[in-house]
Amino acid sequence: MIVRMMKLLLLLLSFNLYAQGGDFLPTQKTISKPFGLPVRIDLDGNIQFLTGNRDLVFAPGVQLGFDKSFVQYSIPEMASEFSLMPPRETAGWVEYKRIHYDLGMGLLGIMKQRVRLGFAPYKGAKLSMRRLKIDKALITANIVIPKKLADMENWSVGDQGNFQTYGGIQLYVGLDAGPVNMAMATLGWQNQFIVTIEREETGVKLIITEEKLNRKTFDLGFEAVNGNWTQFNGKQLHASFNLDFANPLHHDLYKTALKGELNILEKNLPTDKKNVKWVGNDFSLYWGIPWFYGHTVSRGSYKVKEDVQDYFLEVFQNKKSGILVPTSFHQKFVYHNSESLLLMWTTDVKESSPKSLNKFFFGPARTIGFPGFEIDLNLKEYGTVIGEVGVVITKEDVEKFNSLEASSVESSLRARCHELKLGCSQESKLRKIVNKFTFIMKNEWDMKKKGLGILLVKEPALLHALLKESALTKEAYFKFLSDRYQSLEGLTVLDF
Numbered sequence: 001m002i003v004r005m006m007k008l009l010l011l012l013l014s015f016n017l018y019a020q021g022g023d024f025l026p027t028q029k030t031i032s033k034p035f036g037l038p039v040r041i042d043l044d045g046n047i048q049f050l051t052g053n054r055d056l057v058f059a060p061g062v063q064l065g066f067d068k069s070f071v072q073y074s075i076p077e078m079a080s081e082f083s084l085m086p087p088r089e090t091a092g093w094v095e096y097k098r099i100h101y102d103l104g105m106g107l108l109g110i111m112k113q114r115v116r117l118g119f120a121p122y123k124g125a126k127l128s129m130r131r132l133k134i135d136k137a138l139i140t141a142n143i144v145i146p147k148k149l150a151d152m153e154n155w156s157v158g159d160q161g162n163f164q165t166y167g168g169i170q171l172y173v174g175l176d177a178g179p180v181n182m183a184m185a186t187l188g189w190q191n192q193f194i195v196t197i198e199r200e201e202t203g204v205k206l207i208i209t210e211e212k213l214n215r216k217t218f219d220l221g222f223e224a225v226n227g228n229w230t231q232f233n234g235k236q237l238h239a240s241f242n243l244d245f246a247n248p249l250h251h252d253l254y255k256t257a258l259k260g261e262l263n264i265l266e267k268n269l270p271t272d273k274k275n276v277k278w279v280g281n282d283f284s285l286y287w288g289i290p291w292f293y294g295h296t297v298s299r300g301s302y303k304v305k306e307d308v309q310d311y312f313l314e315v316f317q318n319k320k321s322g323i324l325v326p327t328s329f330h331q332k333f334v335y336h337n338s339e340s341l342l343l344m345w346t347t348d349v350k351e352s353s354p355k356s357l358n359k360f361f362f363g364p365a366r367t368i369g370f371p372g373f374e375i376d377l378n379l380k381e382y383g384t385v386i387g388e389v390g391v392v393i394t395k396e397d398v399e400k401f402n403s404l405e406a407s408s409v410e411s412s413l414r415a416r417c418h419e420l421k422l423g424c425s426q427e428s429k430l431r432k433i434v435n436k437f438t439f440i441m442k443n444e445w446d447m448k449k450k451g452l453g454i455l456l457v458k459e460p461a462l463l464h465a466l467l468k469e470s471a472l473t474k475e476a477y478f479k480f481l482s483d484r485y486q487s488l489e490g491l492t493v494l495d496f
Contacts, residue, residue, distance in 0.1 A: 024278060025300075025315065027126060027166060027192060028213065028232050037062060040110065056111055061118045063104030063170070069327065071096050071350070071384045072136065076487035082365075082372030082478055087486045093136045097143050098128040104170070116174040123167040132156040145195060149254040153245055155199040166192035188215035193260060203244040206254070208262055211236045225287045232302070233279050240272040241265055278304045280313070293322040311337040314454055318360070326351040330360040334453035341453040343463070344390040352382045361387040367420060367460040369467070369494050370478060383484040391463070391476045391494070395445065398452065400470040402441050410434045412465035424461055433459050468496040
């Protein structure tokens with residue numbers, strides 16, 4: 001039992017370290033982009049609506065975005081197999097609040113009613129708070145960064161606040177077709193300051209993060225349908241401190257930390273530092289009605305250096321949001337380094353339906369063979385669900401995959417696809433998967449791990465076939481957070 005708990009803690013630690021490496025993802029792109037108001041002012045001071053009739057007119061440029069959420073779920077219990085069960089009310093609840101906004105105002109010039117040039121300084125914030133409580137009906141305080149260290153003495157151990165503020169400027173050039181923007185290229189520079197606070201037994205753990213980001217973006221399309229390509233180059237400095245409620249000096253140092261004067265904290269407290277740098281790009285497609293309904297799919301690829309450790313991150317995202325649709329956010333991750341690759345499927349859904357849960361959470365876990373995920377979902381709506389499943393594949397595992405006969409992999413894949421009535425049960429798609437797998441396995445490790453990771457995260461049935469044919473037993477991770485069912489987290493065994 002002790003050995004298994006140690007394995008669980010080590011694996012959870014590795015998953016958390018990988019997740020922290022991707023902390024830069026949410027604020028790489030603000031949730032809005034600059035747009036011009038339909039007011040035109042020419043050099044003589046004349047004001048017109050939509051378009052001016054002069055070769056050069058000016059218009060206000062605006063950047064505006066807002067996102068807010070409130071969810072709560074039962075405190076997760078440790079488990080070795082997934083199951084749906086009523087929440088244990090005495091175990092307690094976790095309340096999670098989030099607010100994200102940005103606002104900018106600039107100026108754009110429109111030449112010959114076709115070409116626009118502009119700039120938009122902006123500021124924004126992303127604030128979140130996680131609070132533990134016994135009574136589900138109890139509503140905690142609003143999201144506000146504590147001004148004094150003593151303000152957190154009434155927090156529960158494990159409560160956490162994350163307070164991000166950022167600002168920058170975007171320069172852009174665009175091509176108009178009448179009143180709509182058809183193409184736009186953007187250069188952006190952004191600085192960010194993040195304060196993370198977690199309540200501990202006798203004080204708080206305080207993490208200060210400073211980030212600098214350069215961003216180049218190209219948009220093609222208009223407000224209802226557009227494509228977006230962005231290149232990123234960023235770096236973060238994390239400094240971690242432990243503050244004790246019983247030490248009067250620490251109360252003063254906390255106020256100093258909020259001012260960003262880290263040199264004073266470093267002189268008075270032991271400091272744990274971490275440097276993260278990344279370069280990468282992201283391509284996304286959007287369609288919908290802005291503010292009311294939007295659907296975005298994106299693909300990102302990044303090279304990350306954390307202190308002296310290098311790894312790569314591949315991300316696939318699928319998001320729906322707007323006034324008329326419950327927010328849903330699904331991601332597929334591939335982390336790969338010189339020794340292994342980690343595959344993760346995550347989902348964050350309000351008013352989740354069987355269709356969305358089957359496609360993005362239960363589906364991959366069931367297909368791979370996670371015990372307990374083969375249940376039938378027979379209700380219309382499952383409330384708020386936050387889920388994660390993940391598997392680590394080592395270099396040694398891939399060497400075993402490499403020794404398999406392609407015919408045996410194909411046979412096992414075909415059986416799994418037909419058993420679960422997956423899309424790969426179509427012979428043409430199945431052959432395409434096998435051919436791609438065969439081609440990838442001919443590469444050297446650096447190319448192989450990336451290509452294989454992307455293929456497996458897209459086609460979990462292939463992962464099931466490879467593990468089965470290799471006779472591998474794997475310990476895999478899952479997390480299920482729910483406001484209607486008992487939340488669970490832990491390791492499970494994949495054994496075929």
